[in-house]
Amino acid sequence: MVDYHLHTSRCGHAQGNPAAYLAVAVEKGLSEIGFADHFPLELLGFTPQEPVTMQAAELDAYVNEIKQLQKQADIAVKLAVEVDYFPGKESRTKDVLSTYEFDYIIGSVHYLDDWDFTHPALQKRFDEVNIDEIYQQYFTLIQQLALSGIFDVVGHLDVIKKFSYFPRHDWSFLVEETCRILKKADICVEVNTSGWRAPVKEVYPGVFFLSKCQEMNIPVTLGSDAHRPQEVASGFQWAKLILSKLGFKEIATFSARKRTMRPLL
Numbered sequence: 001m002v003d004y005h006l007h008t009s010r011c012g013h014a015q016g017n018p019a020a021y022l023a024v025a026v027e028k029g030l031s032e033i034g035f036a037d038h039f040p041l042e043l044l045g046f047t048p049q050e051p052v053t054m055q056a057a058e059l060d061a062y063v064n065e066i067k068q069l070q071k072q073a074d075i076a077v078k079l080a081v082e083v084d085y086f087p088g089k090e091s092r093t094k095d096v097l098s099t100y101e102f103d104y105i106i107g108s109v110h111y112l113d114d115w116d117f118t119h120p121a122l123q124k125r126f127d128e129v130n131i132d133e134i135y136q137q138y139f140t141l142i143q144q145l146a147l148s149g150i151f152d153v154v155g156h157l158d159v160i161k162k163f164s165y166f167p168r169h170d171w172s173f174l175v176e177e178t179c180r181i182l183k184k185a186d187i188c189v190e191v192n193t194s195g196w197r198a199p200v201k202e203v204y205p206g207v208f209f210l211s212k213c214q215e216m217n218i219p220v221t222l223g224s225d226a227h228r229p230q231e232v233a234s235g236f237q238w239a240k241l242i243l244s245k246l247g248f249k250e251i252a253t254f255s256a257r258k259r260t261m262r263p264l265l
């Protein structure tokens with residue numbers, strides 16, 4: 001089992017240093033972990049209203065700390081980042097990421113224009129918008145993210161549902177259209193168990209989405225999105241059960257941006 005989505009206290013809204021996350025991973029019997037802390041938004045040319053990522057000045061220390069941990073750890077430790085996708089900022093994003101040797105890069109959408117729709121303090125805005133349009137806007141960004149070729153993994157694919165706002169109309173066409181594009185882009189989908197800890201209480205992506213991924217043979221990997229050490233591998237027994245019931249036989253692992261499929265044990 002791998003947990004490919006761990007944060008650290010460097011992003012400012014998580015607790016614990018990498019060694020503390022590693023200790024829990026070892027205790028829980030994981031074979032591999034990956035740190036994917038929030039890449040500094042300022043380096044992407046975006047100024048958030050509230051700081052939610054590492055500061056640019058922290059990035060080198062983060063990279064060095066994970067590299068140091070790799071040498072001491074008894075299990076494989078991967079160096080990654082979770083990077084926001086902003087349309088129009090693709091070449092800048094590519095450039096700034098190319099300076100580092102990451103094992104994989106998770107691409108995520110947390111912003112619609114300048115609204116961090118995943119932030120609990122900004123949740124009220126869902127009451128003021130047209131949810132059908134918001135879903136359309138969100139999945140258009142996800143499709144652009146996939147086709148940009150910048151990222152190896154798409155993070156929490158349907159996090160737009162975080163606060164349990166769902167379209168009034170059937171949105172399965174959006175799921176199917178998105179899956180076709182993910183397949184074309186050859187990008188991996190993260191099964192992110194933090195959805196079970198969010199108000200929606202559903203895995204990201206949901207079971208229907210995952211069944212479409214399975215049908216289309218889109219690779220998946222596993223991440224807890226832990227923001228505290230005790231959240232490492234949280235919900236993984238359920239995730240594994242769902243994946244095997246849906247017929248998934250393998251999960252994706254990464255080294256130096258190269259994907260390898262491993263049996264789902």
Ligand SMILES: [Zn+2]
Binds near residue numbers: 082108110155156
């Ligand atoms: Zn995220």
Ligand SMILES: [Zn+2]
Binds near residue numbers: 005
């Ligand atoms: Zn995250």
